[in-house]
Amino acid sequence: MLDDTLKTQLQTYLGMLRQPIRLIASLDNSANATEMRGLLEQIASLSDKVSFDASGEDARKPSFVIAREGETEGVRFAAIPMGHEFTSLVLALLWTGGHPPKVEAEVIEQIKALDGDFSFEVYMSLSCHNCPDVVQATALMAILNPKVKTTVIDGALFQDEVNGRNIMAVPTTYLNGEPFGSGRMTVEEFLAKLDTGAVAREAAKLDKKAPFDVLIVGGGPAGASAAIYAARKGIRTGIVAERFGGQVMDTLGIENFVSVKETEGPKLVAALEEHVRSYEVDIINLQRAESLKRDELIEIKLESGATLKSKTVIIATGARWKELNVPGEREYRGKGVAYCPHCDGPLFKGKSVAVIGGGNSGVEAAIDLAGIVGHVTLIEYDTKLRADAVLQNKLFSLPNVTVVINAQTTEVTGADKVNGLIYKDRATGLDHKLELEGVFVQIGLLPNTDWLKGTVELSKFGEIKVDSHGQTSLPGVFAAGDVTTVPYKQIIIAMGEGSKASLGAFDYLIRQ
Numbered sequence: 001m002l003d004d005t006l007k008t009q010l011q012t013y014l015g016m017l018r019q020p021i022r023l024i025a026s027l028d029n030s031a032n033a034t035e036m037r038g039l040l041e042q043i044a045s046l047s048d049k050v051s052f053d054a055s056g057e058d059a060r061k062p063s064f065v066i067a068r069e070g071e072t073e074g075v076r077f078a079a080i081p082m083g084h085e086f087t088s089l090v091l092a093l094l095w096t097g098g099h100p101p102k103v104e105a106e107v108i109e110q111i112k113a114l115d116g117d118f119s120f121e122v123y124m125s126l127s128c129h130n131c132p133d134v135v136q137a138t139a140l141m142a143i144l145n146p147k148v149k150t151t152v153i154d155g156a157l158f159q160d161e162v163n164g165r166n167i168m169a170v171p172t173t174y175l176n177g178e179p180f181g182s183g184r185m186t187v188e189e190f191l192a193k194l195d196t197g198a199v200a201r202e203a204a205k206l207d208k209k210a211p212f213d214v215l216i217v218g219g220g221p222a223g224a225s226a227a228i229y230a231a232r233k234g235i236r237t238g239i240v241a242e243r244f245g246g247q248v249m250d251t252l253g254i255e256n257f258v259s260v261k262e263t264e265g266p267k268l269v270a271a272l273e274e275h276v277r278s279y280e281v282d283i284i285n286l287q288r289a290e291s292l293k294r295d296e297l298i299e300i301k302l303e304s305g306a307t308l309k310s311k312t313v314i315i316a317t318g319a320r321w322k323e324l325n326v327p328g329e330r331e332y333r334g335k336g337v338a339y340c341p342h343c344d345g346p347l348f349k350g351k352s353v354a355v356i357g358g359g360n361s362g363v364e365a366a367i368d369l370a371g372i373v374g375h376v377t378l379i380e381y382d383t384k385l386r387a388d389a390v391l392q393n394k395l396f397s398l399p400n401v402t403v404v405i406n407a408q409t410t411e412v413t414g415a416d417k418v419n420g421l422i423y424k425d426r427a428t429g430l431d432h433k434l435e436l437e438g439v440f441v442q443i444g445l446l447p448n449t450d451w452l453k454g455t456v457e458l459s460k461f462g463e464i465k466v467d468s469h470g471q472t473s474l475p476g477v478f479a480a481g482d483v484t485t486v487p488y489k490q491i492i493i494a495m496g497e498g499s500k501a502s503l504g505a506f507d508y509l510i511r512q
Contacts, residue, residue, distance in 0.1 A: 336418025
């Protein structure tokens with residue numbers, strides 16, 4: 001189960017345990033149970049502070065709980081947590097064994113202060129790169145607060161349960177048997193929903209902050225590079241972001257970031273955040289900008305009610321997935337309509353799905369899904385695919401893929417969940433109905449500028465118009481990255497533009 005390299009790494013981590021822990025398994029006679037037993041026995045063999053027993057009697061089999069010695073409750077995995085979830089397993093072992101989490105003391109106290117009965121069920125897939133954040137957040141809460149219980153469930157392992165609850169996107173979180181959240185959430189986001197007074201307390205604290213010299217709105221590659229360049233000038237710098245990393249957190253494979261042969265979005269974001277935090281940058285996370293106005297200073301009003309002030313502002317709010325805007329899309333989001341093939345693909349194992357979009361993203365999604373699902377139909381509005389030739393060649397070599405071009409998707413159909421899709425043949429005008437169980441939308445991006453309309457000049461596509469220095473139409477306000485008119489939406493270009501906008505803002509400051 002674990003190769004020699006993983007064993008060595010895990011043994012090193014287990015050496016950090018401060019108190020004994022038990023791996024209590026609830027097993028049946030399935031092959032998955034045999035695999036789980038093998039993994040747990042291997043882990044127990046690597047440390048004298050870890051013991052294994054198979055006396056568990058949980059209804060979900062196979063599953064196991066990580067508990068402190070003498071206890072039977074803890075974080076439960078109804079999963080064989082390898083792949084993206086191996087880190088979650090290691091952290092759960094360490095935290096249960098007394099190793100302190102790398103979390104702000106304020107967050108730890110907020111978790112311990114939660115009052116009530118909280119039973120989380122987290123549905124994930126091992127290929128989902130957004131799921132570990134949710135798994136680790138709920139695991140940490142369960143370990144730090146005995147009133148919180150967490151069960152992590154692999155949707156592919158418990159498919160009947162997933163089907164029974166109509167779960168068609170991961171991560172999906174239930175609290176006390178009711179839907180709680182869908183998509184990536186950090187522990188701070190969980191606490192904001194559970195602790196109803198947290199938003200007001202945070203807003204009051206933000207209102208008291210002194211004005212910044214440079215305030216960056218957005219925490220993606222452009223925002224991170226802008227913050228680093230500003231902080232290195234020795235001026236008061238802040239970042240306010242809905243989530244640090246932005247859309248890069250949803251990007252799996254990155255193979256064109258110069259000097260790094262291959263990486264993944266979450267890894268790159270972790271490195272970016274570490275770099276930013278090495279300077280004196282005030283990172284204000286989990287806050288969405290609501291409006292911008294200029295008075296003596298530039299004011300950014302947040303949805304929480306707080307207002308931040310700065311001498312200059314750099315807008316780096318990036319872009320989001322473009323929607324089809326057809327009947328059924330929003331109604332069945334999370335019930336068959338999805339935007340992340342890496343995350344949600346395993347939930348459609350053996351089923352028929354459609355991918356909308358013939359660019360690189362759409363074709364890559366179709367290729368990935370073809371290895372999991374029963375059949376993929378790729379639908380492209382144009383008369384030809386727009387993806388790179390190498391991707392098209394791979395796509396057309398796959399036996400379970402059908403490509404439909406010159407087709408306009410007009411409706412997603414369903415009953416409780418997706419059961420089909422209607423598209424119009426643009427050449428004949430005839431409608432066609434596809435029977436399927438999933439629709440993956442991959443048709444491009446929309447800039448996050450809704451909050452700026454009437455404030456700075458936008459293009460007809462909603463992008464912020466900037467000059468050669470990143471300056472917008474409003475003095476002292478700069479912009480960078482995917483939110484601007486700068487062509488070619490690439491991570492490395494966004495970083496360069498963020499640096500340039502930061503230098504532009506500094507130049508503006510010293511000339512005032």
